[in-house]
Amino acid sequence: MSVRELVVLGTASQVPTRQRNHNGYVLRWDGTGILFDPGEGTQRQMLRAGVAAHDLHRICVTHFHGDHSLGLAGVIQRINLDQVPHPVTAHYPASGQRFFDRLRYATAYRETVSLTEAPVAADGVLADTGAYVIEARRLSHPVESYGYRLVEPDGRRLLPERLAAHGIKGPDVGRLQREGVLGGVSLDEVSEVRRGQRFAFVMDTRLCEGVHALAEGVDLLVIESTFLDEDARLAADHGHLTAGQAAAVARDAGVRHLVLTHFSQRYADPGEFERQARAAGFEGELSIAQDLMRVPVPKR
Secondary structure (H helix, E strand, C coil), X not given: CCCEEEEEEECECCCXXXXXXXXXXXXXXXXEEEEXXXXXXXXXXXXXXXXXXXXXXXXECCCCCHHHHCCHHHHHHHHHHCCCCCCEEXXXXXXXXXXXXXXXXXXXXXXXXXXXXXXXXXXXXXXXCCCCEEEEEECCCCCCCEEXXXXXXXXXXXXXXXXXXXXXXXXXXXXXXXXXXXXXEEHHHHEEEECCCEEEEECCCCCCHHXXXXXXXXXXXXXXXXXXXXXXXXXXXXXXXXXXHHHHHXXXXXXXXXXXXCECCCCCCCHHHHHHHHHCCCCXXXXXXXXXXXXXXXXX
């Protein structure tokens, strides 16, 4: 059975708290697992969330600040310890190669798994698997940072009333789907375009072109909102977004489900992030991320 959901492992910014682990997010996409920004404690959070090393096929790091990457060492070693049977690909800013090398070989261990390093040096497509395309866009942060976007190709949705009108039923439906035409009836005549699902992951950044490009038209947007709106100057100084800014991006991009995360420890009331997001005019589904939360990708 295919599953498309976000598993939230950690939601804190800079330092963990009693309620929030450092960053970590796993996107389950059918049989594929993509781990984003593994901070400290990711291995344990995976255990608590029921995510195994065998579930991971790709690791995407936005930038090399510790709360987004210090868990890499443990995750990579766990992938090897568990002898994951498939290759794993790691994406990260090319300028941080020295940090990736240090984390990958932080201690001695036996390498048993094919880990492909695929650093990101510019905006563009990183991989096209056929099932999805994953892209990267440069963000605005004190260190080089990239956000990620996953796009499923458009498909076709069969329309029962049109099939019935042409007398197409049973095994002939499958033949039409495979061959594109049956008895003079084309697939286009009895179906409509089903837009592929889209997901975006935007971490530490100021407002910039990359943020808007990543968010455009996605079904599920995971985006940092480190600060509340009253601290907008502080956010800009440190290369971050406020709740209102993140929500305005989602509003303008037509996002269906917005997940706010990466919260500063200075704020005691998570509800204020939701209030400010709604005040910014976002009317879609909204989640204020909590550790171990699961968020389904909205269906098309």
